[in-house]
Structure formats: C-alpha cells, structure tokens
Amino acid sequence: MTPTGVTPQRTLSIVPIDTPSLGDRSYLVHDGSVAFVVDPQRDIDRVLEVLDREGLSLTHVFETHVHNDYVTGGLALARETGAAYLLNGSDEVAFEREPLHDGQSLGIGDRIRVEVVATPGHTFNHLSYALHDRHSGQGLAVFSGGSLLYGSTGRPDLLGEEHTDRLARLQHGSARRLRELLPDDALLYPTHGFGSFCSATQSDAAESTIGMERSTNPVLLHDEDTYVRQLLEGLGDWPAYYVHMASLNSAGPERPDLTFPREATPEEIRRRVDAGEWVVDLRNRTAFAAGHVPGSFNFGLDGSFATNLGWLFDWGTPITLLGELPEHVSQAQRELARIGIDRPAAAATGGPGQWSDREPATFGQADFRRLAEVLRERPVVVLDVRRTDEFEAGHIEGAVNAPLHELRSSELPGGELWIHCQSGYRASVAASLLAAAGRDVVAVDDHFGEAAGAGLTVTSGGA
Template sequence: MTGRVRAVDGPAAGAWVRLLDPAGEFVGEMVTSASGEFRFSVPPGHWVLRALTPHGVAEMPVEAEPGRAIDAELRLSERLPERLEIIQLATLSLGNRSYLITDGSVAVAVDPQRDLERITSVLEDRGLRLDTVVETHLHNDYVTGGLELARRYHATYAVPSGPPLGFDAVRVRGGDQLTAGELRIQVIATPGHTDHHLAYAFAPADGLPRLVCTGGSLLYGTTGRTDLMGADLAEPLARQQYRSVRHPAEVLPDDTVILPTHGFGSFCAATTAGAVQRSTIGRERAVNPVFRQAEDAFVTGTLTGLEPYPAYYRRMAPINAAGPPPRASLTGPRLADPAALADRITAGEWVVDVRPRAEYAPVHLPGTVNFDASGALATFLGWLVPFDAPLTLLAADHNDLQAARNELLRIGYDHLAAAAIGNPSGAAPRRGLPAQAGLVLELSSATAPASWGARARRCRRCSGGRRKMQRVCPGDLLAGQVGQPKVEDDQVGVGAGGQLQRPGAGCGRQDLVALALPGSHRPGGAAWARRRRSARLTSSQVTPAGSWAAWSSRSGSGAAGRAGCRPKAASRRLLETTVTLEMPIAIPARIGLSSPRAASGIRMVL
C-alpha cells in the first residue's frame, strides 16, 4: 500500500501516518518522505489510514485486495485538538530530573525520586489523577520512588522487561503502546546505558509525538555511560547504545522535545553533558557525537571518557529490583547525648557534621567528618562512607537534619545510628596550624591531563619508603583508609576542587586536613592556607607529567618533591616532611562546573 499526504499548500513532508484496523486499534506507523509519500505492507482486508501533523489531521478507510495496489491521498483539513504539559522535578544534588506528563486531567510520572512529596503536592495542587508510573531502567544512582508512588495512587507501574523483580509490575518492552487519559505512550527499546533500557514517546490521543523521555540513553550532547553493569559489558553496551539511540531519531519528528533523566551533573553520563536546559531530536542530530561519528569512533570516545563513579552505585539496582521499602515505614534516628557521641567516635564509627564548612571549621567535635549538606551530600557521602557502616548525623537544627536525611534516603542510607542537634558538648575551637599542614595547587587546564589517571597506585616518601594506595579517584580519596576510619601516617589522597571540595574526606579528623579550591574565601581555601602559612604552588612550578609535591608538619626532614619546587622561605620551617605523588590527575569538568578553568584547583589530603 502506497500513498501520499497533502496539506493545503502542497505535500506534507514529515507527517506521521498511522495504520489502524477497522476497530481503530493501532497496527503500525511511519513518517512521510520529503514528497509526502508513505508505504505499508499489509494483507488483504479493510484498514484505516490516519495522517497527523502539527497543522492538521486526515483519515480515510481503504481496502486491500490481492494483486491490487492502493494509492491513497490524505488531505489535511482540521486542526489537531491536543494538550500536553511537562512538569519537571529536578534533583540538583544528584544531577537528575523526574517528570510529570499530563493532558490536563491525568498524569504520568517518569523516573520518580523517592521523596514523593514533590510529586503529590503537584498532583493535589493541579487536581491531576496519577494514571501511570514508568521507569526507563533500574536506576544505579538513586533509589526509585516509583513503586511506592504507584501503590499509593493505585496507578499502573510500568517497568522494563528483563531483570527479575521482587514485586508485581507491568513489564514493557520496545514496541508496546500505553495509554493514560488522552495520552498515547510509545515504548522504544534503547539498550546501552543498561541492557533493558527503554524510552517513552508521548503524544496526544490524535496527535504526533511531542516529547520523548530518554532516561539515561540519549542525553543533551552525549549519551549515558555503559559500564554500570560491569566493565566486561561496557563495550558491547556502547555498541548497542550507538544503534539504539539512533532509532528514535529516525522515527520521531525533529521538533520532538527530549527529556533525559541523567546528564545534569550525574555520573551516569558517559561524557560531560551539554549546558543547554532543553533540546530536541533535530538539535541532537546536529551536535551529539552519537549522530556525528562512526560506530567505532563513538565507542572509543564513550569508553575513554568514563570517569570513576560513586561507590554506592553498585547497591542501587539490587534495591530497586527487590522493591525499596516505603519511606513512610522508616523511623527517624534517635537523638544522642554527648556521652553517646563520644562513644561512637571512640568506637571508630562515622559521625558526620553536615553544617556549612565555614561554621564547621572553627568549632567542631574532634573526630567528626564534615560533609556540607548544601552541596552534593548524598553523592560524596555515598562515595566515602561504607553502605552498612553505623552513621550518625550532626546538624545545626531539626530542619537541616531532616534535609540531610532526605538526601541520604535518596541513595538508600535508610537507617541512621543516631543524630544530634546544635553544637555538641565537647566541640572545641581549632586554632593555629592544622595537625597536618597542606598545600593548594593552582593548575591551568593546559597542565591537567585529559582524564583521571587510573595508573596512580603508589605514594612515596622522599626517604624511599613506599606504601600502596588502595584507591585513587575523585571522591574516593582515602576511602580505603578512612573507612576504618583511622588513617596511617603518610597515606595520601587527592581530589579536585569545585564541588569535589565538599566531601569531608578526613576534614576535621585530628590527623587529616583538606585544603580546597584556590581563591576560596572559605576555610580550606587558598586565602585560609596563606593565613595559616601553608605552602602554595603555582602552575609554573608543576611539571606537565603531574608529579606534584605536598608537605606535612610531622617531625622529620626531607627534600623537596620531584616537582622541582621548594616552599617559600617564610613557610619552610613549618614544612618538614615531603610526600611526593607520582600520578597524573585530571579535573572532571562534569560536576556542575561552568568550565575547566573553574575546576583547576586541586586539593591534597594528608
């Protein structure tokens, strides 16, 4: 069966033509060519053709007979009645977005986070009925709120087919069709970020697809990373991603709005996502490497651009597959008195102070660790604190405590050992030099290698002693050492500036100090370092190979590091032992930073 679609002013190129059976059930669809032509292969029988464009709709019945070609002409005549609205729910701390798609009366939730209050308030304020909840994949970076949300509203819960689940859900796969009120939802298979990944294209009941929710597959200017199911699957999934992501672009109109879940600071992106806040299929065709590169080049670029990701990621998919417990069933932490806090610190448990660093640095409880709750608390605490470790939170007030707990619930840290409010008894002012003097490096982007160096494995004292470092990667610094959480002498970790200055990897411990982004006015910044008479090094003093020196104030003596630089005379008497890091360190530009230059600060933790 062949045919053409004509508008008032000529052929309707890019019109969406659907083939329906006599009962009006969907059979197939395609987009017309530049001359408005379409073609279907159908058996004999009665059919209905429907043409849809942003400018009108046309419909006609046809009869297919053996040996007779059908040449149908559909003329657009009426305006499409359609209404479709996007309500975006951003989770900035994790770099993700969830969505509510509505026709004005019913709504569909896409990849909802666990804090359902944001969704329920929108539904109640707008008078919307939640009909369906869909997941693009089993998420690796947060605990889903989809199951609890669907049960609360008795909504359909659509989850990709493939992984076994510990709960009942509607399993969907590419090619399926869903309906919710006046919304039609086309399910598109897009494996790559995970092997079961799906995208969902939304259209009004009698209209063209207006948007597609792409989850972790097609992102703004990039695609999702492919190594979260295991390093051995990274390349096969990257090849699947190259092919599958291109399919929606072949069948959806160029003006289709793309709504990704990841790509706004999330480590689930393969490379740095674009800075745009909105994109379409047509725009991504023009700028995204997945459409501009050959398959081998795309796969190579995807795999070489992968950065380390938070340690807690490996826990998320199993929790989501089993079915997360409802948040309402989780009890809050009990409040701890000063004696209990002291006991927990003495026992080596994690006691985390979530106050801003400017408040924490001058006065805090010795032995605590500072993670500023105003930053990416969940990401970096989940990177450093073992998942099942006893964890106590200290906050300035109840609101801050609840906000911090909400962040941790997003990543499955459901059970806090204890909590405390206000300035705990025993907190002491910290004056003079830190127990370990540190060093701030100011590096230009030209001196920073292109990617984080997985080759870094050793740190060396100038005396020749060697210690193997368990891990060297952003945010994971000292994870192997402070997990106990005692740190032995001469163990060194390195992290980048910008948002990576926020995790409290040892900050506040008596044997550690972290100096942060150069130029920062906060304690931990370069200005603070100068006031404390710590050494400071400029990019001109650092070799491009990346061997950088750091000094500590322990007793002993040592020569300057292999970087070929020595501390200034005014500070030399304070800097008695030299530790040299033999590792290339790169600056991850993804973490919400506007440019590589903004990420040029390196923090050294000694």
C-alpha cells in the first residue's frame, strides 16, 4: 500500500533486442510507463511488439552514430510512434531530427535522466548515453554503441585509411572518459561486439560493467600509443556491403516491406539464373550438395547468412530466394532488409524438384580424413577459403588461400578443388559459387581442428 500523496517508485527495466546474425544489440529502456530505444534495427516490429506487450509509450529514439553495419529503423520507428528522433547535431542527414550535443541532459518520465556523452572513435560524431536515476543522480548504465565494448572497442577504420590513426586515438580517450564519468558498478550496454565486424576484436562476454572493463579491457589498461599500435595490428577486413550503410542511413530509411515475395516458376528461375541474377538456396549445405538448381548459390540460414551474402553480393542485382518453407524465405528477407537489400525479385518454396525444369546439380561432400586419403591417391587442389589471419594461424600444407570474400576475383589453379573453411559453412558457399562457374568441386564439411588428426600436415606462420 502506498501512502496517499506519495508517487510509487517505478523500477527501471532494460530490454536487449538481439540481432545475432549481425552481432548487434538494440536496447529498450522503460520505467513501466514510458520508454526510449537505443540503436534500433530496421525491422522495428520487434520493438513495437515489446511496447504493445508492456503497454509502454515510446518518447525517444536515440542513435549512437550513423551506422556502418546495418540500416537503422530509428527514423521509421520515431515516425510511427511519434517519438523524438535524436542523433548528433553534427551528422549531416537528409531528414529532420532533434540534434544532440555533448553534455546535454534529457529527462524521460519521472525516473530517467539520459546524459549525452561525446565518444568519438568509431566515427567522429559518435555519442554514448549515460543512464542516471533522476532522483538520486546515480549513474546506472551507459549505452556505448561502438565506443567501449566488452573487452574491446569499436574499430576506427571504417571511414577510410586517412582517418584511422586519428579515430583510434580518439577512441582511447573516449573509453577513458566513460571510465571516469561512471561508477564501477554501472552496467555497460554496447551495440556492437557480439560478432559484428564493427568490433575491433571479439569477446565471449555476455555482460559487463565499467569496473570489469577497467581491469580487463586493453583500451583502459594501456597507454595511447600501445593501444593504437595493437589495435591497428589486429584489424582484419570488413564486409563489402558496409560501404552502402552510412549513405542509406543518412538518407533516412523507411520501414521495410516484409510481405512475401512473388512466387517464381521453374521457368522463371531458370531465366533468372541464365541472366546472371542471384538465385539463393537457403537450405543447409548437406541438402544443397545433394541436389540444387543449376547455377544457384548456397547461403544457408544456419550460418552467417546476411553477412556472407552481403559481402559477396553484386549490389543492385535482382535476388530470388529458395527455401523449404515460407518462414525460411521470410527469415532471409528480414535479414537482408537489415543490410539494405530490399524486396527480393521472387521466391519459391519446396525443393529442387519444384524449383527447376532441369536435373538437379550436385557436388561432393567429404571430411578431412577423406581428403587425406585422396591426397595419397592423386593430386587435387586444397582451397582454404578462410580469412588470411585464420590461414596464417594454421593451414594444411600446400593449401591455396583464397578468402571467401575475395574468391570471385581470385585466380585459382586448374583441376579438382577440395574446399574447406573452419567449420563447413563458408566452404559450401564457395563450392556453390565455383560449381555455378563450372568448376569440379568437393566441399569439406568438417571442423578445421580435425585436420591434423585426420593425417594432414598443418603448418603456421604463412608457410
């Protein structure tokens, strides 16, 4: 029972909305009545579902930065709910928004105060948002976007080589500013760092605090020069589709149309393959190898579907999706919309028998033990499609390295190709691309850790 005239104190709740396929998290924060959202993904129905279920009124949508790895749903969400849309006033965008600046403080409801903190490094205009209890003033948490991450920071090289060193040094200072601004028990809520290539390195941590990062994160342990040197030495390639994201986000993306695509006939699918369009089979690699539409590509939903497809995709090319069930097509459509690939040209469900007016194409699958046996019988090309850093850490003696994201521009030796990666997913993608181009391929569906035990010689150091 609450005494007359006393307002009951509401409990603050922070609801993460995960997008594991891209390695990102959005956050919905509420006091049981009003809410704000940080860095929403483009498929805003997930946010709207929480608002409706909890009976919440959304008042603010915050962006930490103009994103490089996905298309935001922030503007569409704000327009649909009437919430204020907020981002750094220095960001040049083609739509109206409420500009934010460093040190600004916003009251939300009767419990929440959000402090705007300039944290350049991932981008020049990056902001973090410190969450305070409006009554006690206590710093509860910080939404750090691509600034301070779990055991790492956001990478500083996405705006071009000419800016990388400067941004890395800014990132060092920004992380330390957050450390000094907030107490050790303040919770850390980054947007990146769960597999996203926006993270400089990856961590297995599922949660953290400012205090935990103070004692473990290199950016808070090392001086600026040491941090910058180690950071830049460890950066790898980032997905090619990233170059399209900032411009799409600056233009003001609308809510995606996720209605089911038009159904394609076998004759239409064949025409699209022959025209050089992308026909993408969403099934797992075992099913694809056993039979698929000739000329189609395998990007299974059981792996990093959107990241790998977006990395290799010819931007603007019509795409047709083939899935066993309608929900598989819908899942793929949703994931593609998150990276700006909208409205598939067509789709079909079922299997190769319903999709093709020709005999299904096939290729072989094997494990590393079978590869070792074959190499003792006859010469074949061992093609390793892992990234360069993975290859240099350890590879099969004599293997040719053509990272998957460089495969289509690589000159490969002639002959039979036995293709492997770390666990089999990328090998199947590569095998499908090369088989469509007429190469004789076998996909190794095995974990690379089994290679040495299978009798293959594994070397390291780039040898």
